[in-house]
Amino acid sequence: MLEIDGIFEKIKSDGHRLTKIRKAMIGILFADKCLLSASEIRARLSASGLAADRTTVYRELGFLLGKNIIKEIRIADRKTYYEIVSPEHHHHLVCTKCNRVQEIAMGNHLKRQEDRIYRNEKFKVLAHSLEFYGLCRNCR
Amino acid sequence: MLEIDGIFEKIKSDGHRLTKIRKAMIGILFADKCLLSASEIRARLSASGLAADRTTVYRELGFLLGKNIIKEIRIADRKTYYEIVSPEHHHHLVCTKCNRVQEIAMGNHLKRQEDRIYRNEKFKVLAHSLEFYGLCRNCR
DNA sequence: ATATTTATTGCAACAATGTTGCAATAAACG
């Protein structure tokens, strides 16, 4: 069973409907495995012959976020991006020249920091966001 | 000499003008030393009797960003915040319950990661953003 | 295959944030 089918099954077993737009949006985010903005997603829907209202796209993104199927990333160019939640936790390398984004694993370095923060500050870290900005292999 | 006077001097010596709004905005960001959104800054200007147009506030934020006097932080509640650039590099602990933001130093842990990224990925990191989300001392 | 239920969608209207062109204003200088 493809991983994407598991997502579809879960949605159905939770009592929700597998509409054309929903399937297409998940498909787009799943295929891309990279950061897409709401309007980019909407444009791809259009391109595949599935014109959807802006409202619908935002509502669907909200739905998928709530189901923990996708997550939201905000990077420094004033946009909000979405990506499929993958089992391997990762961060992003954002090239400030060509805007390409690649993923990077970080091991448990931050986990240790978070433990330290809890000990020193009594602040319980539940999530974090970490993005690196710079010049990629090609733009260097 | 106060640190803020140094900022004023630099602006003047760079051939720019010390207008009321510019001085007030720097004063507000300097005094607060915490994250303020564009509209919060505008509200504080108003409160101090200096009504400024939205356009002016955004243009001034752009100016101060360009001069590296302030920096931009985007946290997960869909807003953009600004803060004075301070010599001590730090990150933020954002309480998802009460929205309070506190600063946290991180030593050179990320520096080592950035060196590793350069070696392994040939990606030259120039900046990064790291925010922790969770429950603060009081909201835990 | 058809009817029923209601989750999902589209539309209109709105709100907040951010940008641009251009004319008016006011800092800094002689």
Add this chain to the structure above:
DNA sequence: CGTTTATTGCAACATTGTTGCAATAAATAT
């Protein structure tokens, strides 16, 4: 006190995101 031009305000616009409500279409039962 004038002159220069950086800065400001205004109007108009673009983008992102949200809400209420009526129309549509998935999933289920008939």
